Amino acid sequence: MEQQRLFQILELDGTLRDDNMVINEKLAMEMYKLLVLNRIFDRKLVNMQRKGQIGTYASFEGQEASQVGSAMALLEQDWMFPTYRDHAAMLTFGYEMVKIIWYWMGRIEGCIPPNNRNILPPYVPIATQIPQAAGAAWASKYKNESACSLAYFGDGATSEGDFHEGLNMASVFKAPVVFFCQNNGYAISVPLSRQTASETIAQKAIAYDMNSIRIDGNDVFAVYVTTKNALEAARSGKGPTLIEAVTYRYGPHTTADDPSRYRSSEESESWRSRDPILRLEAYLRRQGLLDQDTEEKIHREADRLVNDGIQYALNIPKPDPTIMFKNVLSEKPWNIQEQESNFNSFMERYHHQ
Numbered sequence: 550m551e552q553q554r555l556f557q558i559l560e561l562d563g564t565l566r567d568d569n570m571v572i573n574e575k576l577a578m579e580m581y582k583l584l585v586l587n588r589i590f591d592r593k594l595v596n597m598q599r600k601g602q603i604g605t606y607a608s609f610e611g612q613e614a615s616q617v618g619s620a621m622a623l624l625e626q627d628w629m630f631p632t633y634r635d636h637a638a639m640l641t642f643g644y645e646m647v648k649i650i651w652y653w654m655g656r657i658e659g660c661i662p663p664n665n666r667n668i669l670p671p672y673v674p675i676a677t678q679i680p681q682a683a684g685a686a687w688a689s690k691y692k693n694e695s696a697c698s699l700a701y702f703g704d705g706a707t708s709e710g711d712f713h714e715g716l717n718m719a720s721v722f723k724a725p726v727v728f729f730c731q732n733n734g735y736a737i738s739v740p741l742s743r744q745t746a747s748e749t750i751a752q753k754a755i756a757y758d759m760n761s762i763r764i765d766g767n768d769v770f771a772v773y774v775t776t777k778n779a780l781e782a783a784r785s786g787k788g789p790t791l792i793e794a795v796t797y798r799y800g801p802h803t804t805a806d807d808p809s810r811y812r813s814s815e816e817s818e819s820w821r822s823r824d825p826i827l828r829l830e831a832y833l834r835r836q837g838l839l840d841q842d843t844e845e846k847i848h849r850e851a852d853r854l855v856n857d858g859i860q861y862a863l864n865i866p867k868p869d870p871t872i873m874f875k876n877v878l879s880e881k882p883w884n885i886q887e888q889e890s891n892f893n894s895f896m897e898r899y900h901h902q
């Protein structure tokens with residue numbers, strides 16, 4: 550079957566699968582900087598959680614190429630629908646780093662999209678973004694705009710009804726949307742084989758007569774080229790595409806999970822040989838674009854950027870606790886009113902002490 554082949558450009562040793570392929574040097578360096586920045590960001594956020602500075606955190610280490618490569622293919626006017634694991638995609642497309650940190654600090658300020666980018670706040674209810682992305686894309690087509698939607702989701706999301714409803718509608722209406730599945734092998738502790746009887750995620754598109762492709766999600770070139778082609782097809786009226794990016798999350802599902810209960814450390818270590826950053830590094834070194842000094846400089850700069858972001862985020866004043874009673878219910882039932890008034894009198898006493 551066409552979509553069962555894994556599309557790949559960059560070999561593990563940093564050579565190109567097709568010697569005739571031309572890679573833009575500037576773009577490759579830009580990709581490298583973003584991959585490094587995001588890995589450092591991710592590791593530092595795990596540390597913040599360990600220090601009690603954020604509540605919980607969903608790490609994406611291992612999935613950087615899938616997220617950076619796909620987000621780099623978007624145009625300014627496009628719409629991004631990310632999940633709780635897609636901070637690298639969000640950062641790449643222009644969501645402010647500090648807001649991502651605030652999001653994990655539980656702050657409402659972290660959910661406000663940037664002024665100049667259509668980026669939804671991270672979706673936590675699995676697959677709900679899929680029909681919404683299809684709807685946004687259809688609206689854009691209806692209004693004769695050129696914006697496409699890009700929806701991210703995991704392999705587990707493809708077992709939800711929303712996935713099938715969203716794909717069905719998008720295909721019927723030829724909505725300009727790209728469905729980007731990061732197949733990282735697990736939905737929390739449930740391996741892909743217990744999640745779906747389908748051999749691949751990509752083949753699920755057949756039911757909706759939709760184009761699909763299965764790619765190496767740790768190959769940033771393959772991810773970028775595939776997403777760019779899918780977006781161009783969507784923009785030119787050819788309808789949606791389902792991309793299955795095969796990748797792996799090295800760490801736990803979130804900081805609240807213990808992966809040793811459902812998979813071996815040998816398994817996750819074996820994926821390190823397919824690491825997206827090492828592979829690009831090998832390519833850049835072969836091309837003479839990266840040496841020890843440049844590499845260290847890029848790491849230092851990324852480290853500084855993330856440290857600055859964290860410092861800035863931690864300096865935010867404490868939230869006004871009364872906001873928990875606002876913006877949720879237009880008409881508050883008696884019990885919520887009672888809690889609000891008890892809370893207000895408590896706060897008054899507290900401030901008078």
Ligand SMILES: Cc1ncc(C[n+]2csc(CCOP(=O)(O)OP(=O)(O)O)c2C)c(N)n1
Pocket residue numbers: 634673674675676702703704705706707733735736737802
């Ligand atoms: C509708 C819904 N059901 C269940 C959950 C609980 N839950 C949180 S993450 C998760 C697994 C999702 O796996 P996958 O879609 O593969 O994404 P990944 O976390 O691997 O990126 C589940 C079941 C949820 N958030 N929403």
